[in-house]
Amino acid sequence: MVNLKVDLCGITLDNPVIPASGTFGYGYEFAEYYDINILGSLSFKGTTLEPRFGNPTPRIAECPSGMLNAVGLQNPGVEEVISTELKKLSECFFKPVMANVSGFSVSDYAGTCERISGCKEVGWIEVNISCPNVHNGGMSFGTVPSSAAEVTRAVRRVTDKPIIMKLSPNVTDIAEIARACESEGADGISLINTLLGMRIDLKKGKPVLANKTGGYSGPSVLPVAIAMVYKVYEAVKIPVVGMGGISSAEDVLEFMYAGASAVEVGAANLIDPFACKKIIEDLPRVMEKYGINDLNNIIGGAH
Amino acid sequence: MTEGFYVVLSNNKIAKDVYELIVEGDVTGISAPGQFVNIKLDGFYLRRPISICDYSAPDERGVGKITLIYKVVGHGTESLSAYLPGKRLDMLCGLGNGYDMSKSGDKPLLIGGGVGVPPLYALCKKLKEQGKKPTVIIGFNTKDEVFYENEFSGISRVIVTTADGSYGLKGFVTDAMKDVDYTYFYTCGPMPMFRAIEKTALTSGQYSFEERMGCGFGACMGCSCKTKYKNKRICKDGPVLEREEIIW
Numbered sequence: 001m002v003n004l005k006v007d008l009c010g011i012t013l014d015n016p017v018i019p020a021s022g023t024f025g026y027g028y029e030f031a032e033y034y035d036i037n038i039l040g041s042l043s044f045k046g047t048t049l050e051p052r053f054g055n056p057t058p059r060i061a062e063c064p065s066g067m068l069n070a071v072g073l074q075n076p077g078v079e080e081v082i083s084t085e086l087k088k089l090s091e092c093f094f095k096p097v098m099a100n101v102s103g104f105s106v107s108d109y110a111g112t113c114e115r116i117s118g119c120k121e122v123g124w125i126e127v128n129i130s131c132p133n134v135h136n137g138g139m140s141f142g143t144v145p146s147s148a149a150e151v152t153r154a155v156r157r158v159t160d161k162p163i164i165m166k167l168s169p170n171v172t173d174i175a176e177i178a179r180a181c182e183s184e185g186a187d188g189i190s191l192i193n194t195l196l197g198m199r200i201d202l203k204k205g206k207p208v209l210a211n212k213t214g215g216y217s218g219p220s221v222l223p224v225a226i227a228m229v230y231k232v233y234e235a236v237k238i239p240v241v242g243m244g245g246i247s248s249a250e251d252v253l254e255f256m257y258a259g260a261s262a263v264e265v266g267a268a269n270l271i272d273p274f275a276c277k278k279i280i281e282d283l284p285r286v287m288e289k290y291g292i293n294d295l296n297n298i299i300g301g302a303h
Numbered sequence: 304m305t306e307g308f309y310v311v312l313s314n315n316k317i318a319k320d321v322y323e324l325i326v327e328g329d330v331t332g333i334s335a336p337g338q339f340v341n342i343k344l345d346g347f348y349l350r351r352p353i354s355i356c357d358y359s360a361p362d363e364r365g366v367g368k369i370t371l372i373y374k375v376v377g378h379g380t381e382s383l384s385a386y387l388p389g390k391r392l393d394m395l396c397g398l399g400n401g402y403d404m405s406k407s408g409d410k411p412l413l414i415g416g417g418v419g420v421p422p423l424y425a426l427c428k429k430l431k432e433q434g435k436k437p438t439v440i441i442g443f444n445t446k447d448e449v450f451y452e453n454e455f456s457g458i459s460r461v462i463v464t465t466a467d468g469s470y471g472l473k474g475f476v477t478d479a480m481k482d483v484d485y486t487y488f489y490t491c492g493p494m495p496m497f498r499a500i501e502k503t504a505l506t507s508g509q510y511s512f513e514e515r516m517g518c519g520f521g522a523c524m525g526c527s528c529k530t531k532y533k534n535k536r537i538c539k540d541g542p543v544l545e546r547e548e549i550i551w
């Protein structure tokens with residue numbers, strides 16, 4: 001028997017696999033396809049203080065081994081999320097869930113975190129300071145260490161639950177941002193959000209996406225993500241949640257060797273609704289293949 | 304919805320840039336005409352959504368035949384057009400809501416434009432099976448693009464229009480609509496045709512929309528639209544929307 005259990009900020013996960021925010025809705029719709037309680041946890045759709053429709057369509061574009069999205073944080077707002085979405089999720093998922101929150105000002109972040117922190121279903125709060133698809137917010141908080149620190153400080157004040165700051169790869173030095181979050185009391189770092197990208201429609205000579213730019217994700221970003229997880233693992237003492245292009249059990253192990261205590265699976269869910277299930281079921285086989293009997297033994301092992 | 308492999312039985316050109324692909328596999332995920340499949344193509348990341356034209360009843364193993372008609376518009380559909388019989392296709396099958404047949408009345412009108420014609424075929428067959436008397440109007444730009452006239456004429460009255468008059472009635476589907484007596488309408492096609500129908504139609508009806516999709520099953524919010532009542536996802540809450548809820 002191999003051990004898949006890992007610890008994330010004091011909460012035990014049955015396995016390290018967590019569907020990434022924005023690729024798994026509020027979870028319950030995947031429960032139509034399989035029992036989602038096999039997941040380590042799930043990070044639900046990015047939630048903001050007020051309802052948001054998001055960007056105009058097209059919001060999606062094909063890329064080499066990946067995709068662009070510019071959804072723009074569509075969500076019904078934190079009150080509706082709590083009263084409707086989390087309620088539906090609690091009927092089919094019985095583990096602590098990761099609440100992903102976003103905002104357009106420091107007080108936005110704090111307000112949403114404070115509200116969602118009160119939900120018993122919420123185990124961790126993942127604070128998205130890295131969305132490339134909204135203007136006047138999102139990524140702008142995650143590209144300057146002082147802003148990242150300010151958001152961390154504000155959310156730290158309003159919750160005792162573990163805070164995981166989700167970072168952008170679109171920066172000069174991601175380690176510096178991670179350290180700024182850690183110094184203000186973050187309990188964990190998750191990375192990477194999507195890479196800023198654009199495609200041009202040659203028939204029109206204009207960007208494919210209505211938002212012009214979008215976030216690039218999928219298997220092609222995996223090496224970028226692993227390098228950044230490796231770097232952040234060395235920069236901070238708090239746990240790292242790795243993500244970026246994961247689509248197999250082998251990919252999970254790579255991230256954990258680089259320093260991830262847990263991983264998030266994103267774009268792969270959109271190509272195959274059973275992606276996380278398949279990865280979890282395949283993990284024991286792949287662990288045995290590489291002589292790993294406990295995942296905890298390989299976290300950061302590549303250093 | 305079902306996920307799995309489907310075997311290509313045939314993949315033939317039936318009009319200019321238009322192909323008829325017949326596959327065999329699990330059809331138990333299909334619950335209504337107007338649903339679609341999402342196909343994984345070699346060398347491409349995102350799946351390609353294609354409407355279901357026709358499907359057979361499942362045998363004792365749940366297996367049946369599915370007819371898909373697609374137009375080559377980009378690299379993905381171009382690569383699909385080269386797939387040969389025997390090829391295994393990774394498909395999600397039976398996505399979206401499909402048409403609601405309970406509202407059709409006795410004389411439903413089915414209006415298709417170009418590559419929007421296919422999903423109306425299974426709908427027409429099902430309505431006919433229910434004892435309804437459907438009329439079909441299918442519109443194309445020009446004669447080279449016309450397909451499925453014979454298939455429709457075997458089960459219902461069918462009127463073909465071409466914009467340039469090279470085949471059938473010269474003009475648009477809305478020109479043909481004026482002479483038809485109908486209780487309800489179902490349509491699929493391009494937005495300019497929808498706008499013209501919206502001005503012409505005398506009854507309630509249902510429109511099937513197209514949008515660039517990420518997942519095809521409601522997870523990514525890539526294909527959201529606003530309706531009069533709430534935000535909807537074309538892939539999951541659609542692709543069929545009712546006339547009364549659409550914001551033009």
